[in-house]
Amino acid sequence: MSPTLPGFAVRTFNPSPRLVAALAVTTAATLGLTVAVGTGAASAAPAPASPVVTRAGLAPSLVAGRGASVDFAEQEAENASTNGTVIGPDRSAYTLAAEASGRKAVSLSSGEFVDFTLPGAANAITVRYSIPDAPTGGGITARLNVTVDGGHKKSMTLTSRYAWLYNLYPFSNDPNAGVLHPDWWITECSCVPAATTPAPTIATPFRPNHFYDEQRLLLGRTYAAGSTVRLAVPRGSRGVSTVIDLLDSERVAAPHVDLRAANVLLFGADPSGRRDSAGAFDKAIAFAKRWHLKVYIPPGTYQVNRHIIVDHVTIEGAGSWYTIIKGHQVTLATPAPDGSVHTGVGFYGKEASVGGSRNVHLSGFAIEGDVRERIDTDQVNGIGGALSDSTIEGLYIHHTKVGMWFDGPMTNLRITHNVIADQIADGINFHTGVTNSLVSNNFLRNTGDDGLAMWSEKIEDAHDVFDHNTVQTPVLANGIALYGGTDNTVSNNLIADPIREGSGIHIGSRFGAEPFTGHVWITDNTTVRAGTFELNWKIGLGAIWFYALERNIDANIEVVGDNFLDNTYNAILLVTDFPVKDQFSITGVHFKDIKVDGTGTSVVSARSAGSATFENVDARNVGAVGVNNCGSFHFSPAGSEFSLLDLGGNDGGGTTGPWLAPWELPNTITCDDRPPVVAPPAPSAW
Structure with a gap:
């Protein structure tokens, strides 16, 4: 766990609520322009194929009334127009097709593409994809071109840095590693290698898995239903085989503005992400608690490399597409009392052993972690600690170990309308004495x-x-x-x-x-x-x-x-x-x-x-x-x-x-x- 809030003298900079509100308006308006949401009609394009919208790879009618109500439309790549190669179906572990939604995907080589026809107006997309690992592990990057109706070109930099695990639990990032636990039963040879003479040879990479990642992109304007979004691998791309699993499209609302909240910019937060904003967040939280205000985080990317401790506070972002809290995983000089050897970005209630936290309300922002390996003692989760009488709504949590891990006893937590993707471990875990709590209308993938x-x-x-x-x-x-x-x-x-x-x-x-x-x-x-x-x-x-x-x-x-x-x-x-x-x-x-x-x-x-x-x-x-x-x-x-x-x-x-x-x-x-x-x-x- 992170230390308690550092001390600071509020009187050295103590703006009035009126000044806070005025600055919030100015800041949100200015930063909102950097992610403008247009409404112009799309340019003319050839008649598109009819879009196939699915839910969990099925016709929506087959799952009516089940699952989360989401703002996006899901389209599987295998149902779209492509000059690439459909892979699958396959349900065998350790294969790209098996880990794809619907057990199928589309593999693109240099110069190949897949075209998705928008089923509704959209200004944002999420692409689920896989690209190869580096030969020695650690991932590569590769470019993916995005065009709409033949124009409006954008580029996504894909990465496999957060994918590709190998070997036995708790897994390795090294594709060439030998068997991690030579005394374990190995099903591939039905033996215990250490007790077998001669010792069996296990081919590497051994049990590759966790192939996929996803990335979100604001298109900069709204495109009408029927527009064609093309995802194309540039010629000569490092991603020799870029696998596209699906595309989610949605129309994201304009940024939320809170006019009467304690704006983190007033306390030194950096929306460019160049400077660490953790201390500024702590100060904004302390100020908001003193003056009974909410905390507002306007559009921007904020670097936070440790836990933000929350108790009796409401923190609102401009929306998970606009307000992004992003951190590096940091190696601790000495292990923490709980066994953690790393820390990273996360919002944590106090530990249950000291009473936990209460009356915490988090909404409208994204948490982007930097977790690439599974270390079960590490507290590098998006949300953690003990939170009673609290709510968590409208977050996007990505690349943390666990999206939300709660160590009780605690009670009366409401978790609603969040998206959690690409976790090294669990999505949400109620661990030890969590009572009278609800998890509803959340979407979790990978x-x-x-x-x-x-x-x-x-x-x-x-x-x-x-x-x-x-x-x-x-x-x-x-x-x-x-x-x-x-x-x-x-x-x-x-x-x-x-x-x-x-x-x-x-x-x-x-x-x-x-x-x-x-x-x-x-x-x-x-x-x-x-x-x-x-x-x-x-x-x-x-x-x-x-x-x-x-x-x-x-x-x-x-x-x-x-x-x-x-x-x-x-x-x-x-x-x-x-x-x-x-x-x-x-x-x-x-x-x-x-x-x-x-x-x-x-x-x-x-x-x-x-x-x-x-x-x-x-x-x-x-x-x-x-x-x-x-x-x-x-x-x-x-x-x-x-x-x-x-x-x-x-x-x-x-x-x-x-x-x-x-x-x-x-x-x-x-x-x-x-x-x-x-x-x-x-x-x-x-």
Whole structure:
């Protein structure tokens, strides 16, 4: 954690609120001109192709009412006009296609392009892309030309500095590194290298991953629907293979101006980003608290290389496209008491051990970090600490370790309408005793661990809600994960394209979490292209999966109204790790009003003792048998140790007939440990 606010004499420069307001108007007007938003009509262009707008790579009608309400339109590159090469589909880990949204993208070589037709008026775009790493790691840069209707040329400098991790957890930036943990089980050779004679050779780069990054660009004027945005690789570009995954387009409103706030420019903040503004932010916060004002950060890029400690303060930016707080990762001379060896830009509440912070309200700015490696002890998150009775709204958080990581106990936090992208680890994590808090209408893409998580380590998270969020392409772990807790809800979310060692929605008794107690509600969510392959176990997970590793899972868990679409393997998995299969079980899970459209293998795979009920679970396009019931692998004459209780209305299936009916329930053994995968057709309206 950063030290407390440094002392300063307010009386040496103590402007009146009237002066603050006047300067805010002048500053915002001046800086606003540098990011002017035009409204002129686009010039004439050839008739464009009809734009294909998707949500998580699907027709919006298939996910209506699920996920975040966002200001942008998503267009997949594979649906646009291009002279490049479409890659994918592929769901194999460590491939460019698998990490792309929708599992497809477009690869461009020198001189090639992809054309996107704007579906609505727009003055800003976000490009998700991948370019190669440097031969020895650390990334390269490459130029991408942007033109609209053949004119208005702009250029983006792409980078792979924040992409391309390798090797075993917690990963390496070196593509030539040997195995980081030679005593670990290596699935590629099914061995423990240190115990194998001769030692196996692992090809490098070993397990490359986290390929993509994104970049935002203001176009400088508003272009009408039907205009063509061309992304082109210049001839001779260093990015020999530039992969374009998608383009988001939107019409960004004019900068927000707060006329009665403490403007950070009055306290020495530098909107050019050349000088560090952390001290100026501290002074503005102290002044605002003294005079009961908000803090206003006008348009500009502000360099901040450490934590800004916030408590009883409101901080507003001009909007996340205009106000950018950007910092370098700084190596500490000695490790901090919490184990951090680096610090960096972030807004942090006080630690819970000293009471935490309250009444903090953050809105309308971007946080651009500089995190390129995963060091779990580092506090280099966009938002951190303990924040009670607080709100976080309208932020864009990019290139930090975790977008928002909260160490409780704390209560009553509202996180709404934020965008979090390209994280080394989680998107948002409620860690230890976070209660009565809401995460709603947030969009997360390309996290390096769970997109959204509640982790009840030592103290349970309770009465929290994850609602109407979109989580796309988490590279590692799950879209949404609950690790213990009481009376928590996951509702109306959209989760797409989890890559490895996790899946769409996860209920796990692991990582030292407190038990699940009371109720857990998993309601009205949609997953797509989940049910991944578990690389360590070499089995398929479920789009939703339950894992009893350290305790029984025996709370009342209601899974109601969820849709599991285009599952690579199973829709539902209930599993206990083999060494503890006779110690722990999964009970009290109820599935009702579920739609399963497409499974590579089964609707339900049970690899645990316990039971679950099923009512009105409709399935179609099932690749293997509806139920793969291995129980605890004792294969007793009494049947499986896991019982599936049929409460009626469970219809549909695949080539074997109704998915649930034929198995002489409740506990017929139907164990095929690794059934062949049959790729399902694309989802369609039910």
